[in-house]
Ligand code: AP5
């Protein structure tokens with residue numbers, strides 16, 4: 212099963228994608244996580260990506276698309292995957308389609324986790340992320356067992372550099388301009404499914420499982 216997660220920054224794509232990956236036994240692929248891992252390891256890709264991410268802008272398609280296509284070509288992706296944060300522009304979606312149709316494959320579902328902008332800023336300031344394994348917590352809603360420490364891998368939790376209030380506003384603006392058109396794109400393909408992302412995370416997951424089967 213091949214799934215795309217759509218939704219504004221902070222809508223809960225990563226939180227849900229992780230649960231989907233566990234339940235269905237497929238890899239969770241987050242382009243944001245891959246960029247952050249590259250930044251942490253000081254790679255050239257990471258340095259290039261950081262300058263855009265810190266401003267709340269998208270990393271250019273030419274850096275992002277090849278990285279993602281390379282990842283989904285790996286052997287662990289042969290039975291499917293859940294993409295979180297990709298595609299984010301119409302050209303990215305078209306490149307993905309082209310690569311998949313070359314292999315006689317297609318995306319099964321595009322799940323839009325719908326959360327109004329007003330709820331987003333509040334969520335982001337409470338978020339703490341593990342840069343090692345990609346786990347995400349919220350200081351109020353989803354706290355780790357031990358403050359500041361990842362439940363899954365024991366690494367230190369951090370506030371992401373791009374979760375400052377001004378940067379979140381910019382990311383929301385970029386989302387509406389460049390990513391939201393994908394909702395129309397996948398609606399036309401007949402695979403768009405919308406879930407109410409303002410519910411408790413377990414209820415959001417229940418709605419998604421109801422769709423995926
Ligand atoms: P990326 O890492 O993808 O960030 P994003 O889209 O801005 O999304 P987030 O990860 O911030 O939010 P999320 O929807 O995953 O929410 P989460 O589950 O954490 O991208 C970062 C940057 O990388 C981009 O700005 C761009 O520069 C670059 N980039 C990445 N991909 C790219 C691409 N394809 N092209 C170009 N550039 C790219 O949840 C948020 C918080 O809410 C958490 O604290 C969580 O615990 C909490 N929460 C989750 N669900 C609930 C709930 N139901 N109720 C209450 N709280 C909840």
Ligand code: MG
Pocket residue numbers: 224225226241243295296
């Ligand atoms: Mg995320």
Ligand code: ZN
Pocket residue numbers: 341342343344345346361362363364365366
């Ligand atoms: Zn971790």
